[in-house]
Amino acid sequence: xxxxxxxxxxxxxxxxxxxxxxxxxxxxxxxxxxxxxxxxxxxxxxxxxxxxxxxxxxxxxxxxxxxxxxxxxxxxxxxxxxxxxxxxxxxxxxxxxxxxxxxxxxxxxxxxxxxxxxxxxxxxxxxxxxxxxxxxxxxxxxxxxxxxxxxxxxxxxxxxxxxxxxxxxxxxxxxxxxxxxxxxxxxxxxxxxxxxxxxxxxxxxxxxxxxxxxxxxxxxxxx
Amino acid sequence: xxxxxxxxxxxxxxxxxxxxxxxxxxxxxxxxxxxxxxxxxxxxxxxxxxxxxxxxxxxxxxxxxxxxxxxxxxxxxxxxxxxxxxxxxxxxxxxxxxxxxxxxxxxxxxxxxxxxxxxxxxxxxxxxxxxxxxxxxxxxxxxxxxxxxxxxxxxxxxxxxxxxxxxxxxxxxxxxxxxxxxxxxxxxxxxxxxxxxxxxxxxxxxxxxxxxxxxxxxxxxxx
Numbered sequence: 001x002x003x004x005x006x007x008x009x010x011x012x013x014x015x016x017x018x019x020x021x022x023x024x025x026x027x028x029x030x031x032x033x034x035x036x037x038x039x040x041x042x043x044x045x046x047x048x049x050x051x052x053x054x055x056x057x058x059x060x061x062x063x064x065x066x067x068x069x070x071x072x073x074x075x076x077x078x079x080x081x082x083x084x085x086x087x088x089x090x091x092x093x094x095x096x097x098x099x100x101x102x103x104x105x106x107x108x109x110x111x112x113x114x115x116x117x118x119x120x121x122x123x124x125x126x127x128x129x130x131x132x133x134x135x136x137x138x139x140x141x142x143x144x145x146x147x148x149x150x151x152x153x154x155x156x157x158x159x160x161x162x163x164x165x166x167x168x169x170x171x172x173x174x175x176x177x178x179x180x181x182x183x184x185x186x187x188x189x190x191x192x193x194x195x196x197x198x199x200x201x202x203x204x205x206x207x208x209x210x211x212x213x214x215x216x217x218x219x220x221x222x223x
Numbered sequence: 224x225x226x227x228x229x230x231x232x233x234x235x236x237x238x239x240x241x242x243x244x245x246x247x248x249x250x251x252x253x254x255x256x257x258x259x260x261x262x263x264x265x266x267x268x269x270x271x272x273x274x275x276x277x278x279x280x281x282x283x284x285x286x287x288x289x290x291x292x293x294x295x296x297x298x299x300x301x302x303x304x305x306x307x308x309x310x311x312x313x314x315x316x317x318x319x320x321x322x323x324x325x326x327x328x329x330x331x332x333x334x335x336x337x338x339x340x341x342x343x344x345x346x347x348x349x350x351x352x353x354x355x356x357x358x359x360x361x362x363x364x365x366x367x368x369x370x371x372x373x374x375x376x377x378x379x380x381x382x383x384x385x386x387x388x389x390x391x392x393x394x395x396x397x398x399x400x401x402x403x404x405x406x407x408x409x410x411x412x413x414x415x416x417x418x419x420x421x422x423x424x425x426x427x428x429x430x431x432x433x434x435x436x437x438x439x440x441x442x443x444x445x446x
Contacts, residue, residue: 063364065364065367065368065371065372067368067372067373069372071372072372073368073371073372075364075367075368075371076364076367086357087356087357087358087360087361088357090353090354090357091354091357091358091361093361096361096364096365096368097364097368119350119353120350121346123344123346123349126346126349126350126352126353127342127343127349129349129353130313130342130349130352130353130356131313131314133310133353133356133357133360134309134310134311134313134314134356135310135314136360137310137356137359137360137363138310138314138316138319140360140363140364140366140367141286141288141298141299141319141320141363142319143363143367144288144298144299144363144366144367144370145288145290145296145298145319145320147367147370147371147410148288148296148298148370148407148410149288149290149292149294149295149296150290184371187370187371
């Protein structure tokens, strides 16, 4: 297979595109292009209007928001198989956050206007869009509850536990983003993140490794 | 007009139903029923599967989440013209939060299965659903940024400023929910909320009234 065909074959298996169907996949991917982007590359800037929709094949992307005072945070981290950012593309509204590449990332881009034109006439694509937006909303609700009700140690345990789950039960969790990006995602300082990881290790809930952690029992992390 | 017709006439003007169109409105509302609910009534419980979709005609509803330890918070407050909770209805998944009536509320309920059946074949309803979900996602992102980057006084100023905006430039903002519900929504204690309101008054940005606040200049609140 050519690299392009290989990427298309990968994307076809995503739940979003399974719902959207073969006709839509062919139409959208015919006009798409794929890039390998280095760490710290910026996919789009807060305040810009979307030009393309991004499909994340490999690597991790952080949504980085800036407030009036110039302070910054990471709103969410997206991994392989995710689509960013449908809300801005659907509404044709400026992005509420920038997207920064946190680890080397391979990204397929679909022109935003083509996506909207296809959405305007395709019921399966509209269903896929509604389902993905509903799932992303639940991610954000979960984070708001996390920030309001759970302490640093509980938040870190759930974050690591979710990575185990994404990687289908793997006992080794690789945290390839910078510690500062993970800390910002969890609403804490990098020092608090380090202390929470050490506390979880002291309790036997995980063991720190050079590139992440090893988990003996996922249920001990709150899952 | 009968009360039922009056509610239907009101709902027809919501952007969601303008996009969904007359045929869908007729189908969905034919099977709907409307109730007036007292403060503290519970529309649904966290963990339940959705039976109906709720359209909020009057009053305010709080999404109340409970964490493992039994602690509770308000994830979001919805006002007149809002629809709760599409994500759970679309995905047929248990609610991530309970919905509690914060002020007397009038609510129209549409059977969830009827909504999903109509969604399965109506492109306009799928578009309306995608747009509403995209907008709700942006509300949650805004709140995450608020919690991570803005101090209590800034959060309170933006909350009051948004109420002015919703009420089309009214200088008097009525905060009819309990102070504890607003404080939880803003991720602070009721005491911190009181101090922030007093600080904003001392700076001339608002004047506290028995049931809310009076705003001289909305732009001074960060808008």
